[in-house]
Amino acid sequence: MDKDLVVEYINKDIFLGYSYEKLVGKNILTFAESKKLNSTNKEAKEIVHSQDEFKLRLTKKNGEAKEYNAFNHEFQSNPNKLLILLKELENQETNPDEDYRFIIENVSDIISVFDENYDLIFINKAQDSVSGFSKEEVLGESPFDYLHQEDIKKAAKMFQQASVKGYSSGEFRMRNKSGKYVWLEVNIKRATDKKGRKRIIVSSRDIEKRKRIQEELKNSEKRYLHLFDNxxxxxxxxxxxxxxxxxxxxxxxxxxxxxxxxxxxxxxxxxxxxxxxxxxxxxxxxxxxxxxxxxxxxxxxxxxxxxxxxxxxxxxxxxxxxxxxxxxxxxxISDQKKAELLIKQEIKKLRELEQMRRDIIMRVSHELKTPLISIIGGTEWMEMSLKQKKDNDINEVLDMIERGGNRLNKLVDRLLDISKIEFGKLTLNRKKTDLKKLINEVVRSFDFLCDKRKVHITTDLSEQIVLNIDPLRLEQVISNLISNAIKNTPCEGIIHIQLKKEEGFASIRVEDNGIGLTKSELKKIFKRFGKIEREGEGLEYLDSSGSGLGLFISKEIILKHRGTIFAESEGRGKGCNFTIKLPFENK
Missing domain, CATH: 3.30.450.20 (PAS domain)
Known part of the structure; x- marks a missing residue:
């Protein structure tokens, strides 16, 4: 370098991040950490005239500071030239003050320093995005000029507490340049600088978003608590x-x-x-x-x-x-439980009554059966004994007694069947049975009644079908269907009985052209005591006698054979069809 410290030569292609060409012709003090240095000041003269080792702090192109041990030598042959040997210090540390300033300027929290009068003497650049004010606009100002009216007392108490106890923290609202108040979380600490002056250091953080979330959570919690409690x-x-x-x-x-x-x-x-x-x-x-x-x-x-x-x-x-x-x-659900308990008690009572009813029917039926046999048997003996005497009055009384006894006997038999069904004791005595033969026998048994009511029975029994069934029970069912058809068919009416094979079944059909059944009556007839009462002009031919048990018992007998029985009718006056289907598995 020359005496003005202008670089004339350097033995490195790159130094301080600069190329050789960029360094030559420049004053070395251009790269010194202090920008105020020049060749006329005292520091420059000391460098030029120093004969001892000294430290020189230079700034690299990237802004990083490096400290060197420097030695200068004057050329004896040319006193206007200066040779400086620079040696980079090993394990050198950066200036702490500079590091702290760098950190403070780049943290996201607002760092501010107040003097003992609470006037702002320093604030970092983080406040720019929060307050909108520049440093020049706020330096020397009091923080209380920007506080929300409701927070001034609280903030004053926080500053006072920090001055006395050394530390305080809290939250308050600060007005920004647009006039909006922003919530800040604040920590205040008492400190003393290097010169012994009292300072208040304040770090604050924008918590506006957190406050909004807290407010929403608070409102949500209030709504939940309201719903929860109410x-x-x-x-x-x-x-x-x-x-x-x-x-x-x-x-x-x-x-x-x-x-x-x-x-x-x-x-x-x-x-x-x-x-x-x-x-x-x-x-x-x-x-x-x-x-x-x-x-x-x-x-x-x-x-x-x-x-x-x-x-x-x-x-x-x-x-x-x-x-x-x-x-x-x-x-x-206490009322519901009470109701359920009451229902259970009533059901229990009803079951007890139902059991009593079944027991009474069973006992009465058995008790009636014995005297009925005596009455019917005695009547038959009297008929035979008085047959020689042609006393119309006596014979009429005997016929009346016999009809009444037979009718009562049939009712008792049905009551006994009902009891067996209810107690699950209805059994079948199966044997191979020719259905054609059985139906013909049943039809013949109604010849007298058909003649009396002037009703005609026709049959179509061309199929020869033998099934393993209870013949007496099936005869009971068919007799019941034919008897009902005769009772509900007018004079000169026709009852047709058909037997045929269907897929997997033997089908027995009893069809009449009598009074017919309505939809509501079709739903009722197979129920216990499902007797249909019909009166009116033109229905004088109807025989309304019966207990309403026949079809119910018939259905149970057919079900016992794993078959089905059902009725069809197009309505009043259009006749009725009863069909029995018995599976061939009964063969």
């Missing part, structure tokens, strides 16, 4: 050990216990729940934690006054943060 259902929050965490006001009203009497206590230590429910409830909790969905459960509770109530509880597993709970939502 729910018409009892709501109980329990941890997995059975400890009651929270209840709503409906729970208190339902049980009579105040909130403080239940919250914090394990439900197993209370007299609230019947102890027999403890084990199933804990098992239920475990299943809920495992993710299983369980139906509601009915629990018997004891109110504070000792009164028993029934509550239906729906339970679910919930997590709040890292804590696990069982939420139970219930409602009072």
């Amino acid at each position: 729910s018409p259902f009892a709501i109980i929050l329990i941890d997995l050990h059975g400890k009651i965490i929270e209840i709503n006001s409906t729970t208190s009203s339902l049980t009579g216990y105040e909130k403080q009497e239940l919250v914090g206590k394990n439900f197993q230590d209370l007299s609230l729940i019947q102890s027999s429910f403890y084990p199933p409830l804990m098992r239920r909790f475990k299943k809920l934690v495992q993710g299983k969905h369980l139906p509601p459960i009915d629990l018997k509770l004891y109110k504070k006054n000792g009164e028993e109530i029934w509550v239906n509880f729906g339970t679910s597993y919930i997590k709040i943060g890292d804590q696990e709970f069982i939420q139970s939502i219930g409602y009072d």
Whole structure:
């Protein structure tokens, strides 16, 4: 270098991040850390005239400062030239003050320093984006000029507390350049600088977004608490050990216990729940934690006054943060339980009455059967004994007694069948039976009655079908169908009976052109005591005698054979068809 410290030569292609060409012709003090240095000041002269080792701090192209041990040598042959040897210091540390300033200027928090009069003497650039003010606009100002009116007292107390105790923290609102107030989280610390002057260091952070979220959560929590506390259902929050965490006001009203009497206590230590429910409830909790969905459960509770109530509880597993709970939502079903109990009692009474009815029918039927046999047998003997005497009055009385006895005997037989059906004792005595032959025999038994009522029976029995059935019971069913058809068919009416094979079944069809059945009557006829009462002009031919048990018994007999029986009719005056289907598996 020359005496003015202008670089004339350097033995490196690149130094301080600059190329050789960029360095030659430049004053070395251009790269010194202090920009105020020049060849006329004292420091430059000291460098030029120093004969000793000294330190020179230079700034690299990237802004990084480097410190060197420097040695200068004057050329004896040319005193206007200066040779400087530079050696980079090993393990050198950067200037702490510079590092701290760099950090402070680049942190996201606002760092501000106030003097003892609370006037702002320093603030970092983080405040620009929050306040909108430049440093020049706020330096020397008091923070209280920018505070929200409601926060001034609180902020003054915080500054005072920091001055006395050394530290304080809190939140307040600061006005930005647009006039909007922004929430800040503030930490205030008392400090003393290198010269012993009192300072207040304030670090603040924009928490406007957090405040909005907190406000939304607060409003949401208020709405939830309102719904929770004003729910018409009892709501109980329990941890997995059975400890009651929270209840709503409906729970208190339902049980009579105040909130403080239940919250914090394990439900197993209370007299609230019947102890027999403890084990199933804990098992239920475990299943809920495992993710299983369980139906509601009915629990018997004891109110504070000792009164028993029934509550239906729906339970679910919930997590709040890292804590696990069982939420139970219930409602009072005491009235429902009372009604259910009353219904059960009434059902029990009805069953007892039904059993009594069955027993009475069975006993009365058996008791009637013995004297009826005597009456019918005695009547037949008297008829035979008086047959020689042609006394019309006596014969008429005997016929009347015989008809009444037979009718009563048939009723008793049906009552006995009903009892057997109800007690499950209706049995079949099966044997191979020719259906064609059986039907012909039944039809012949009605010859006298058909002649008397002037009704004609036709048959189509071309199929020869043999089934393994109870012939007496099937004869009873067919007789009942033909008897009903005769009773409900007018003079000169026709009853047609058909036997044929269908796929998998033997079909017996009894068809008449009598009074017919309505839709409502079709639903009723196969029920017990399902007798149809019909009166009116033109229906004088109807025979309304009967107990209403015949078709019910017929249906049970056919079902016992694993068959079906049903009726069809197009309505009043259009006749009726009864069909029996017996499966061939009875062969």
